[in-house]
Amino acid sequence: NAGVTQTPKFQVLKTGQSMTLQCAQDMNHEYMSWYRQDPGMGLRLIHYSVGAGITDQGEVPNGYNVSRSTTEDFPLRLLSAAPSQTSVYFCASSYEAGWPTEAFFGQGTRLTVV
Amino acid sequence: AQKVTQAQTEISVVEKEDVTLDCVYETRDTTYYLFWYKQPPSGELVFLIRRNSFDEQNEISGRYSWNFQKSTSSFNFTITASQVVDSAVYFCALNLGGCNDYKLSFGAGTTVTVRA
Numbered sequence: 741n742a743g744v745t746q747t748p749k750f751q752v753l754k755t756g757q758s759m760t761l762q763c764a765q766d767m768n769h770e771y772m773s774w775y776r777q778d779p780g781m782g783l784r785l786i787h788y789s790v791g792a793g794i795t796d797q798g799e800v801p802n803g804y805n806v807s808r809s810t811t812e813d814f815p816l817r818l819l820s821a822a823p824s825q826t827s828v829y830f831c832a833s834s835y836e837a838g839w840p841t842e843a844f845f846g847q848g849t850r851l852t853v854v
Numbered sequence: 855a856q857k858v859t860q861a862q863t864e865i866s867v868v869e870k871e872d873v874t875l876d877c878v879y880e881t882r883d884t885t886y887y888l889f890w891y892k893q894p895p896s897g898e899l900v901f902l903i904r905r906n907s908f909d910e911q912n913e914i915s916g917r918y919s920w921n922f923q924k925s926t927s928s929f930n931f932t933i934t935a936s937q938v939v940d941s942a943v944y945f946c947a948l949n950l951g952g953c954n955d956y957k958l959s960f961g962a963g964t965t966v967t968v969r970a
Contacts, residue, residue: 771956772956773956773957773958775958775960780863780962781962782858782860782945782960782961782962782963783899783945783947783958783960784960785957785958785959788956788957789956790956798957828897830899832899832958834956839887839906839951840887840889840904840949840951840958841904842889842901842904843889843899843901843958844901845898845899846898847897847898848897848898
């Protein structure tokens with residue numbers, strides 16, 4: 741089982757560039773989320789999805805777009821990269837059980853915007 | 855709004871010492887779920903435990919134990935007889951469940967360093 745797979749693992753962008761962080765899960769989980777991790781701030785929710793075709797904003801959505809055309813994939817798009825988006829990004833998935841279940845996280849993508 | 859506070863930024867201990875990580879949460883909901891995750895130096899996040907607000911029973915799993923006290927809104931985590939492999943960042947997180955089932959609110963994390 742691959743679990744949650746994120747690509748790339750590392751990326752350097754110039755200010756103003758756009759890119760897509762990929763996230764795929766093979767566990768047929770309904771819920772998928774994107775978090776960013778910054779020093780001293782824990783993880784903060786960017787966007788989430790409760791199923792294919794359904795997405796919504798989290799705590800820090802500005803500058804990011806998401807879509808969910810399939811259950812497996814949940815890409816995160818940076819529209820115009822800014823130095824403030826330098827962070828480690830984690831994708832997570834969890835399954836529906838009527839109560840919150842454990843989140844499975846990808847390995848993370850370390851993004852640097854210069 | 856919910857909030858999770860981990861007041862300890864860093865803890866350093868010598869191997870075999872016990873270490874307790876504090877977690878204080880805030881929520882107005884009566885139903886909620888608390889989690890602990892571990893992030894070793896390799897970077898991935900690993901689930902350790904989930905506890906719901908209706909179950910205040912403490913739990914022990916090997917060298918790990920958790921003390922949940924609703925009266926003080928705390929969900930503390932103790933590592934007994936620490937080992938070098940316990941060196942990691944530990945996160946406490948809160949989930950309200952219901953329509954927020956997807957949303958984890960994380961504390962800032964506590965970095966634990968276990969020295970040989």
